[in-house]
Amino acid sequence: MARGGRRLLSGVSLAVTRGTALSLHGRNGLGKTSLLRVLAGLLDPAEGRLIHDPEKTAYAGHGDAIKASLTVAEMLGFWADLYGAASIEPALLAFDLDAIAGRRGEALSAGQRRRCALARLALVNRPIWLLDEPTAALDQAGQAELCALLSGHLNAGGSALLVTHGAPPIDCPRLDLEAFRATPGEEAGAFAEALE
Amino acid sequence: MKALLIRDLRLALRSGGGFGLGLAFYLMVVVLTPFAIGPGRAGLTSVAPGILWLAALLAALLTLERLFALDAEDGSLEQLAMAMPLEAAVFAKALAHWLTSGAVLAALGPPLGVLLALPLEGALPLFWALLLGSPALSFIGAFGAALTVAVRRGGLLLSLLVLPLYVPTLIFGAEVARRGAQGLDYQAPLALLAALSLGCVAAMPFAAAAALRAGLR
Numbered sequence: 113m114a115r116g117g118r119r120l121l122s123g124v125s126l127a128v129t130r131g132t133a134l135s136l137h138g139r140n141g142l143g144k145t146s147l148l149r150v151l152a153g154l155l156d157p158a159e160g161r162l163i164h165d166p167e168k169t170a171y172a173g174h175g176d177a178i179k180a181s182l183t184v185a186e187m188l189g190f191w192a193d194l195y196g197a198a199s200i201e202p203a204l205l206a207f208d209l210d211a212i213a214g215r216r217g218e219a220l221s222a223g224q225r226r227r228c229a230l231a232r233l234a235l236v237n238r239p240i241w242l243l244d245e246p247t248a249a250l251d252q253a254g255q256a257e258l259c260a261l262l263s264g265h266l267n268a269g270g271s272a273l274l275v276t277h278g279a280p281p282i283d284c285p286r287l288d289l290e291a292f293r294a295t296p297g298e299e300a301g302a303f304a305e306a307l308e
Numbered sequence: 309m310k311a312l313l314i315r316d317l318r319l320a321l322r323s324g325g326g327f328g329l330g331l332a333f334y335l336m337v338v339v340l341t342p343f344a345i346g347p348g349r350a351g352l353t354s355v356a357p358g359i360l361w362l363a364a365l366l367a368a369l370l371t372l373e374r375l376f377a378l379d380a381e382d383g384s385l386e387q388l389a390m391a392m393p394l395e396a397a398v399f400a401k402a403l404a405h406w407l408t409s410g411a412v413l414a415a416l417g418p419p420l421g422v423l424l425a426l427p428l429e430g431a432l433p434l435f436w437a438l439l440l441g442s443p444a445l446s447f448i449g450a451f452g453a454a455l456t457v458a459v460r461r462g463g464l465l466l467s468l469l470v471l472p473l474y475v476p477t478l479i480f481g482a483e484v485a486r487r488g489a490q491g492l493d494y495q496a497p498l499a500l501l502a503a504l505s506l507g508c509v510a511a512m513p514f515a516a517a518a519a520l521r522a523g524l525r
Contacts, residue, residue, distance in 0.1 A: 152386075153390070154524055155525055156525060169390070171386065171390055173383055174383065175383015175384070175386065176382065177384040177386075177387050179315075179384075181319060181322035181323060181325065182318060182319065186315075191387075194311050194312065195391055229383075
């Protein structure tokens with residue numbers, strides 16, 4: 113996998129079975145976010161292939177996709193329409209957003225923006241969740257809510273890949289990506305990922 | 309697609325959106341032109357169709373930069389790319405841009421023509437020219453905005469890319485308005501203008517989506 117003309121990770125091959133989560137670790141700049149973006153179909157791998165269909169993934173990246181002049185309810189309503197969800201109730205419930213549903217994006221704190229962005233996951237009916245540092249800016253209650261949402265998703269047969277620096281919000285195996293760091297000039301290894 | 313269209317219309321109309329910006333620009337150019345050129349009717353009448361078109365073109369260009377740049381900055385574009393075909397997203401966004409710029413300017417142009425001593429019989433041709441020509445401005449502009457989305461603050465590059473592509477639209481659009489104002493037959497340039505717009509509406513979403521994909525990568 114290469115980014116900006118630089119080979120970042122090579123030889124990564126991973127599979128996540130239904131109902132389980134995997135937490136990815138590694139130092140800053142190693143390529144964790146780029147790996148998630150490859151899995152989401154937003155980046156092309158330099159080599160190798162994806163076995164899963166990117167259409168089955170939901171990606172929550174660094175960008176919260178919060179619009180300053182729209183209210184929380186309007187934004188969630190938009191994503192619900194886009195993903196074909198019937199109502200925004202599950203999202204409001206999952207992150208306790210009722211109190212700020214009428215508030216505009218510009219008036220939200222960093223944590224509230226994060227909750228709003230993660231609440232979108234409750235509207236997306238896709239089996240594979242790719243979460244990039246989901247707990248950033250979240251308080252204790254927010255982390256508990258994320259944990260509940262994730263467990264619900266896993267119990268329903270979904271799977272998740274998380275990039276975290278601290279403890280992951282739920283108990284799951286960890287994978288340290290340092291082992292896959294591409295050394296300059298190294299002959300490329302195979303790069304394949306599989307998710308079920 | 310409808311959801312995205314409604315969201316973009318909302319964003320444009322709310323405070324800080326692009327709607328008022330383009331409109332105010334159009335109004336300013338039209339109001340200030342008589343002061344700059346002088347109040348003589350003959351001089352004004354001869355430049356009126358051209359000024360009304362040029363102002364509409366620049367007003368459309370003014371709000372193009374934000375078409376994809378804002379969504380790319382806050383992560384919405386990635387989410388859109390995952391939720392729907394980018395071609396559809398481009399179409400909805402360009403349509404929203406047209407509805408809040410070209411369509412409104414088409415309605416505003418003829419009444420504002422009075423300020424430039426546009427003859428009364430020229431009002432209807434001007435309306436048709438702006439209505440049928442401005443979709444080309446929005447859709448060509450969407451392609452330019454998609455190409456420059458990876459460039460931070462790519463407004464200058466966008467203008468340089470898009471302006472030459474705007475030339476045919478401007479020529480035929482102003483020609484319709486000029487012929488109308490002089491009481492000549494304007495069917496032929498109007499038909500060419502409409503064809504230009506239809507071609508852009510059909511083709512540009514695909515070109516813009518390809519550019520956006522390249523930009524995301």
